[in-house]
Amino acid sequence: MIDNHIVATVLVHLFTALAQLLLPKKTVPQMILSIAGCLLSFLLALALFMKVYSGGILTMNAANWDAPFGIVFVADLFSSTMVLLTSVAALAVSIFSAVGVGRARMLFGYFPIFHFLIMGLNGAFLTGDIFNLYVWFEVVIISSFVLLTLGGRIPQLEGAVKYMAMNILASMFFLTGIGILYGITGSLNMADLSLKIAQVEDRSVVNLTAIFFLVGFGIKSAVFPLYFWLPSSYHTPPSAVAAVFGGLLTKLGLYALFRCFTLLFVPDDFAQTVFIIIACATILTGAFGALIRTNIRRVLSYLIVCHIGFVVGGLGLCSKTALLGAVFYLIHDIIVKTNLFLIAGLIRQLRGTMNMGKLGGIYAEYPKISLLIAIVLFSLVGIPPLSGFWPKIYLIEAALMSKSYAFTASVILGSFITLFVVAKLWSEVFWKDAVVDEVIVDNFKPLKTGRKFLMILPIGILASTSLFIGLNAEFIIQVADRIANEMIDTTPYTSAVLGNK
Amino acid sequence: MELLLVFLIGALYASGVYLILRRSMVRLLLGIILLGNGTNILIFLLGTITKGKPPVMAANLEVFEDIYADPIPQALILTAIVISFGLTSFAIVLLKRVYALLGTDDLDTLNTPQEEDI
Amino acid sequence: MKSPILQSASRYLLPILLLFSVFLLLRGHYYPGGGFVGGLVAAIAFVLHSFAFGTAESMKMLKYKPSAIIPVGLIVAAIAMFLPVLFGLPVMTGLWIEEPIPVVGMIGSALLFDIGVYLVVIGVVLTILFTISLETH
Numbered sequence: 207m208i209d210n211h212i213v214a215t216v217l218v219h220l221f222t223a224l225a226q227l228l229l230p231k232k233t234v235p236q237m238i239l240s241i242a243g244c245l246l247s248f249l250l251a252l253a254l255f256m257k258v259y260s261g262g263i264l265t266m267n268a269a270n271w272d273a274p275f276g277i278v279f280v281a282d283l284f285s286s287t288m289v290l291l292t293s294v295a296a297l298a299v300s301i302f303s304a305v306g307v308g309r310a311r312m313l314f315g316y317f318p319i320f321h322f323l324i325m326g327l328n329g330a331f332l333t334g335d336i337f338n339l340y341v342w343f344e345v346v347i348i349s350s351f352v353l354l355t356l357g358g359r360i361p362q363l364e365g366a367v368k369y370m371a372m373n374i375l376a377s378m379f380f381l382t383g384i385g386i387l388y389g390i391t392g393s394l395n396m397a398d399l400s401l402k403i404a405q406v407e408d409r410s411v412v413n414l415t416a417i418f419f420l421v422g423f424g425i426k427s428a429v430f431p432l433y434f435w436l437p438s439s440y441h442t443p444p445s446a447v448a449a450v451f452g453g454l455l456t457k458l459g460l461y462a463l464f465r466c467f468t469l470l471f472v473p474d475d476f477a478q479t480v481f482i483i484i485a486c487a488t489i490l491t492g493a494f495g496a497l498i499r500t501n502i503r504r505v506l507s508y509l510i511v512c513h514i515g516f517v518v519g520g521l522g523l524c525s526k527t528a529l530l531g532a533v534f535y536l537i538h539d540i541i542v543k544t545n546l547f548l549i550a551g552l553i554r555q556l557r558g559t560m561n562m563g564k565l566g567g568i569y570a571e572y573p574k575i576s577l578l579i580a581i582v583l584f585s586l587v588g589i590p591p592l593s594g595f596w597p598k599i600y601l602i603e604a605a606l607m608s609k610s611y612a613f614t615a616s617v618i619l620g621s622f623i624t625l626f627v628v629a630k631l632w633s634e635v636f637w638k639d640a641v642v643d644e645v646i647v648d649n650f651k652p653l654k655t656g657r658k659f660l661m662i663l664p665i666g667i668l669a670s671t672s673l674f675i676g677l678n679a680e681f682i683i684q685v686a687d688r689i690a691n692e693m694i695d696t697t698p699y700t701s702a703v704l705g706n707k
Numbered sequence: 708m709e710l711l712l713v714f715l716i717g718a719l720y721a722s723g724v725y726l727i728l729r730r731s732m733v734r735l736l737l738g739i740i741l742l743g744n745g746t747n748i749l750i751f752l753l754g755t756i757t758k759g760k761p762p763v764m765a766a767n768l769e770v771f772e773d774i775y776a777d778p779i780p781q782a783l784i785l786t787a788i789v790i791s792f793g794l795t796s797f798a799i800v801l802l803k804r805v806y807a808l809l810g811t812d813d814l815d816t817l818n819t820p821q822e823e824d825i
Numbered sequence: 826m827k828s829p830i831l832q833s834a835s836r837y838l839l840p841i842l843l844l845f846s847v848f849l850l851l852r853g854h855y856y857p858g859g860g861f862v863g864g865l866v867a868a869i870a871f872v873l874h875s876f877a878f879g880t881a882e883s884m885k886m887l888k889y890k891p892s893a894i895i896p897v898g899l900i901v902a903a904i905a906m907f908l909p910v911l912f913g914l915p916v917m918t919g920l921w922i923e924e925p926i927p928v929v930g931m932i933g934s935a936l937l938f939d940i941g942v943y944l945v946v947i948g949v950v951l952t953i954l955f956t957i958s959l960e961t962h
Contacts, residue, residue, distance in 0.1 A: 210910050217916070220903055227896035269917040270909075337783055344790045351797055355804075363805045364817040370801060371735055374794055375727070378742045381787060382749060388780065389753025763855055789861065796953040803957070 211254055212266045212281045212332055215289055218247040219325035223318040233312040237304045240317045244297040247328075251286070251293040258286040259685070263702040265334065273704050274398040280334035280703055284533070284689045288331040288461055291537060294671055295453050295544040296324045298664035303446040305653070305660045306551050311356045311444065319356075323349035323450060330458055334703055336384055336470075337394045339462065343380065343426070347373050350455060353447045354439065365439030372435040376425035383418030386411070387470075397703035400469045400696055416471040420480075423466065427459025429518055430487035433511045437495060440510070441503035445551025448503060452510055453544025460517050460536060468693040473524055481522025486616040488515030493623035502550045502560040502635070505627060506543070509586075512620050513539055516601060519613050523604050529690035531600030534682060538593040538675055542586050545668035549579050552661060553635060558647030562631065567640030575662065576636050578669055583632060585672045587625045593676035596683065712752045719745030730814050732802045739798070743791040747784045754780025827877070835877040842870035850943050851936075860939035864946025871947075872954055880958045891951035894944050902941025905934045 222243030226236045258264060263282045267273060281289075300320065307316050326345030333339050350373075354366045388394060390411055391402040406412050421432070428436040436456070440448055467473055473481065492512025499505045517539070520532020552575070554560050556568060569576040581592070588594030598621060605614040640646065650658065675682055692699060719741050726738030759774035806812060846867035853859030875883035884890075909918035921933035 210916055213916050217907065221907075224896060224900050224903055227899070266915050268915055269919065270915050337786075341786060341790070344794070348790075348793055348797065351794075351801070355801060358804065360808055363801065363808065366801055367732065367805060367814070367817055370794075370798055371727075371739070374739050374798070375742075377790075377794075378739075378746055381746045384783075385746065385750035385753050388750065388783070389755075394779070761855075785861070793949070796957070800953070800956060 209264050209266050211250070211257065212264055212279045213268075213329075214250045215247045215254070215293065215328045216325050216332065218243055218250060219321045219328065223321035223325065226318040226321065227315075230315070231313065233309060236312065236317045240300045240321065241297075241304070243321065244293065244300040244324075247324075248290075248293040248297050251290045251328075254281055255286045255290045257281075258283055263698060265703050274393055274395045277338045278334040278395060278397075278703055279332045280397075280699070281332055282692055282699055282702075283685065284461075284464070284692060285331045287537065287685060287689065288457075289328050291540045292324065292327050292331065292454055295450070295540060295668070298544065298548065298668050299446050299449050299453075301660055301667075302449070302548050302551065302664040305657045306446045306548075306555070307444055308357070314356055316353070316356060319349050319352050320447075320450070323353065327454055327458055331461060334396050335394055336387065336396055336399065339396075339465075340377070340380055340384060343458070343462075344377060346455065346458060347377065350451065353450070354443050356447075357444070359442075362442040365442035368435045369439040372425055372432075376422045379418050379422035379425070383415050383422060386415045386418065390415070395703065396465070396469055397696075397700040400700055401704075403470055412471065413477075416467075416477070419466050419471070420463075423459050423463040424484070425459075427456050427463055427518075428488075428511050428514055430484050430491060430515075433488065433492070433514075436511060437504060437507040440507040441501060445503075445547055445554065449544045449547035449551070452506065452547045453540050456510060456514060457536060457540050460514065463518070464521060464532075464693065467521060468529075469696050469699065473522070478522050478524055481518055481524075482610055482613050485515045485519030485522055486612050488512070488518060489616045489620040490515075493620045493627075496627045497623060500562045502553060502562060502565075502631065503547065505562075505631065506546050506550060509546075509624060509627065510543055512624065513543075515620065516598070516617060519617065520601055520604070523601075523608050523610060523613070525604050525608055526687075526690050526694055527600055527607065528604035529693050530683070530686045531597045531604055533686040533689045534597035534600065535594075537682060537686065538585070538597060538672070541668050541671045541675065542582060542593065545582050545665055545672070546586065548665050548668070549582060552579075552650075552665065555650045555661065556648060558649065562634040564641055565635045566638035569636040570639075578662070578665060579636070580632070581669050582665070582672060583628045585676055587628050588621060591676050591679070593672045593679075595676070596679045597686075708756060709752065712748055716745050716748050716752065719748065731812050732805065732814055733812060735814065736795070736798055736802060740791075740795055743787070743795075747787055747791075750780050750783050750787070754783075827879070831877040835873045839870050839874055842873070843867055846870070846943075850939060853939055854933075854935055860942030861946055863939075864943040865950065867943070868947050868950035868954075871951055875955070875958070880955055884955060887951075891948050891955065893948070895948035895952070898941045898944025898946075898948060900941070901944065902938050905937035905941060908934050908937075 222239055226239055229235050258281050263280065265273075265281075266279045268277045268279060270276070303316065303320065323346060326342050326349060330339055330342035330346065333342060351366065351370055354369060355362060384394070387399065390406055391399055393399050393402055403412055425432045425435075440451055443451070467477075471477075489512050492508050492510070492515060495508035496505050496512060499508060513535070516535050517532045520528045520535065550560060553565065553568070556572065557565050559565065585592035585594050588598050598617060601617055602614055605611075605617065650661070653661070723738045723742035723745060726734045726741065729735065729738070754777050757774060757776050759776035762771060762775040762778055764771050805817070809816065846863040849858040849866060850860055850863035853863065871883055871887070874886070906917050909920055910916055912920065914920075919933050919935045926932055
């Protein structure tokens, strides 16, 4: 069936970026185009999600070449959910960018590159071809390089060097994996690969290839021994950029990890143990890193690492409940992490610094904004009934069922440390009296009401999405449950892509 | 031919990894380039090397009669080369900026503390 | 470093290389060639010119900034990609006109896409090389 709806979000972002490139010096029309494009792509993503939710997996053969030979785009529930979440986050960030990004950066082409980044993310979620996934990854990486270095301050460039080196290395691993995979199976279509890999007799070659993919995606999704580039680069760019990075880029790595290790390589006992160990170490190192930092964005960077451990652990347990919990956590995490980096930007606007020691007294001055932020912080920690609570229940339940006590302990410890860090953040930044001998640079008060609104609105949108996820947990669990089913039984996916042969 | 390529890939990977592990930024860049070339040749090698015609059939034929060369590895390599061209040139510009601002080539010095850092 | 031999040679090589790049662009669908290679050859023509006369001179000759050509090429390629959607076909499907045109041969949306790639490659390569070489001086 021909259904161009699948790539509609990709096309919308492409054409938005192109239209913006035609208006190089006009920042206000670019801004309006950006918000309009994100809104349109959000609506299209919502429609796609509804279509997939009610009608099952959709596929589209690009250029009309049949499935195992051409590039196929697939929208199953997992990818359409990711596209929907990306669109929500992109909408919020694009509204925030209108105020939160400096004019100099906009003149340099912030908006088109932002749209290319989102286009790359959407494409990566929707593609059903492993090499095409690599190409989308590169689209994302190149755009993220430019976004990271826009402005060119020294710390930004230093962060960018580390980010660049590690990410190019990750791409090399990924590409090497693809090369070997093509050598042993002669196919690049993921559905076709999943059938052909199962027939390969020499399992050691398959496992070796799996290691290439694990390392490649592991670097991108920042798991334990490979995460150190993340905290040393994510605190440098403007907050709007950091929000996209923190909320979406690492999750792309996780998405690819899930796709590969449920569809292509089904983890055996040894691989599961490896995943669990990686997950525990990621949770603990991330949590301890977050404890000792005082810059808000550095704390958040370590919390990203910590919470990636939860999702990887879910993949490692590989039972249905665990996958459900991991997917739910992924859904919750994208929204909350994007929002937290936007909040860090807002705090910087309010006080001119992000050092917790120098902040304080925001609650006294801006009680309403603080309460909005409190909702986000609570859902990050997972106070019931907010969104972070439900997936953890499932993860712990799954861990106990498969008698993986180390992971259970890590999840609980990681959650407690997150709670402690968030409580510290709340009391230092919001409750504590303003530090007396610090000069407060409030860049927020002099803003016009419209611009103030543009800054608060995205945080409000994402916070209400978090609330929706938390309060409507039954629906989200249903979605996550179906995604977990799709992961365990991949026949619907393969038969949808290859046709019932 | 295959054996030669295997040794070439090994040499490229080994020297690439060695260069990446150095502290100099220029060596890091060279290492990345070598690794990229090694990967491309690996894809070329694993796509089975055959001397054959391009797999384009004449309109009046039903099946392809000659031996054809698999075009996919070449398409993959071409794409990978284009991408690594973009990445490398970006990396060169970036490293040059860093060098111009900091005046050093040493990766260990890339930790300028910020006011709001620590 | 301005060698008169290189200067006079590049004056003749520039149009020949540009012509050759168009040749590569047009034969690209069935034979080796195509937008990417053609674009590279065209870019090399300008790079050769900049070796002979200096980067500043080449930029003066081009009149426009090479980066201005990138969005044009992207839009041409994107249109070629999007065109089949209007005919109810999947994105990127090749559309072909019925009768071949003399000299050029069959024309389809693939050629439009290749022209887009050609322009983008010229723009990107020249932008990068000019940026790098200007920063050195």
